[in-house]
Amino acid sequence: MKNNLICVLIGAPGAGKGTQAKNVANYYNCKLISTGDILRENVENRTVLGLEAKKYIDNGNLAPAQIVVSMIKNVIKSSVENKAGADKSFLFDGFPRDLEQNKLFEQILDELNLSIKGVIYINIEDDIVYERLTNRRICPKCNRVYHLKFNPPKFDNLCDDCKVKLITREDDKIDVIKNRLEVYKQLTYPLIEYYRKKNKVVEINGNKNADDVLKDIISGINCAR
Secondary structure, eight states: OOTTOEEEEEEOTTSOHHHHHHHHHHHHTOEEEEHHHHHHHHHHTTOHHHHHHHHHHTTTOOOOHHHHHHHHHHHHHHHHHHTTTSOOOEEEESOOOSHHHHHHHHHHHHHTTOOEEEEEEEEOOHHHHHHHHHTEEEOTTTOOEEETTTBOOSBTTBOTTTOOBOBOOGGGSHHHHHHHHHHHHHHHHHHHHHHHTTTOEEEEETTSOHHHHHHHHHHHHHHHO
């Protein structure tokens, strides 16, 4: 990525944002800022913000904008300060997720003399979301992620590394997935349209395999440069 290129990765639950974000960040050697990771870290460490966010996440809702912004603002500022006079390229995964978050996000970028150059929107069908998430399992000890169909454990429902029983995340249960999708469409679609009007959206077919999706994302980012 060239200097000060800010890209945002948007997609429904199960679209593969987390995996693709890491791949893209490695490809361009840019700073990845993942709201999901920041939220999980706060929840696992039982910070005040983490405990408050957990109430929403466990019910399939998004954490309020102010909570998310409070978590992420210092991360952005610290990253910029550490790159003073150098390349300031960032990829945001899972943030902003709605117009309210985006307003606060743009204020932060303005303060730091940065701006969004491209929004990568991974579009995926609901049926594929359900297939991916209901078959996902996680090790409660090392957090390794498995998929019963595409990446199953070697032994029945046991982590290959820790040998402990795999679990289903609360937000991967069918009723929660349904609610997550409804919330996503209600709040994130207007954000996508906001950036589409600014000609900053690159839509990616998320129904493809991961390698093809990555190639399309890289192509889309290069067009945004």
